[in-house]
Amino acid sequence: MDIIALRRRNLRAVIDTAINSGKSKSDAAFCEHFDLNPSHISQLVKGHGSFGERAARNLEKKIGLEVGFLDKENTPSTEIEKLDNNIVPVTSKLLPVLSWVQAGTMTSVETVNRSEISDWLPPLSIDDPEECFYLRVVGISNFPTYMEGDYILINPTLCASELISGDLIVVRHNTDATFKKLVIESDGRKYLQALNPNFQPNIIEFEEGAELVGLVIDAFRPLGGSRPKRDRRS
Template sequence: MKTLAERLKYAMEVLPPKKIKGVELARAVGVKPPSVSDWLSGKSKTMEGENLLRASKHLNVNPVWLATGNGEIKLDQQNNSGNFTNGSSNPDLRALDNNIAPVTAKLLPVLSWVQAGAMTSVEAINLSEINEWLPPLSHDDPDGCFYLKVVGISNFPTYIDGDYILVNPKFQVSDLLSEDLIVVRNNTDATFKKLIIESDERKYLQALNPNFQPNIIEFEDGMELVGLVIDAFRPLGASRPKRVRRS
């Protein structure tokens, strides 16, 4: 089920003992029936925030699955506050330390490298152009963070194709420390590298892969900081990347 419409129809018509009508879901979510019709027809391709949480709670499904198609359809637990937590059977939301990460109503966008290279802020991104949303890796991840999916070999083997890095765009260059992992934009190209700050304050970008060339380049005028990489995870089935937690 690749679309919100398909997942929503499944949750309303197949999962429950009795089909849930659109007007009933609209009442539970607090929207008008045409909004539900737009979700079911595919006219509206995303559901977010409070609408997502209320719909998921009423349909008794995982909000991450409903929004993105990832994870278990139903969750093992639901706490009294209305937030959801996944049980041990859900491998998609495991943090790097093998603890189970909480699933909340807040979902973070997975941006493309093209979007990261052109963005002025996450809020400026057209939400209809975002194809994947994931929960934060920690309950205290700052608002405005986003994920990027690693491509290429410049940071191999610490980071491989398919790893997800969590980026906080609210840092300034003056906030950075040597050996921070950062995403930098040069014109419209975004790149993920380690920052090296020399004693004379000259700054360089270094690939973690020693065999990647050029391995080190100067952080030049015209380059812009997209954000600081504060965390990362790798889907199960492969060795884990180095943990980079910083906030």
């Protein structure tokens, strides 16, 4: 089954689950509940509208589904049934997706102009601080553990003194931001290392004047790609 047909099937299952559970009386009631355009949803389900990645992610966000749910290949019936818990008014917080330019120039998340943020995603854990934000991975410096297009979740509330060797962090120097592994030597010297052993330079000194943007506490890969789960630090 191609990805577009898969999204249509899963969307139909979400709507049917809402109706069967009594949360909605009809497709139209479902759309009204989530402030969706009934005509557009009908087109998506029946195969007459474009159902690209952006449309799928936006729809998941509005309905309150986990990111990538509509792209799941063989969604077990038990997982479909769990959607009953999702078909309620969406009250969960959303976290901003910042650009690397914004990460490199901000002094705090509060200084970022919300009107300049076009993408918002749900947190990956209910315990994620409200100050967290996402960055979209670019380049190959941390390939293959982190590939271009992955989203990393940043906790900006930690101080540099709380970091330990091996932490994955985002730091900025002047207006440049970079994502690397922190290496702390026994004598206290700090370095930034790329996870990709073939990337050059692979390790650079944590320059004086560089500032911590935040700790990478989690990540996900769109479209159901798999990446080993890391231990979380908060």
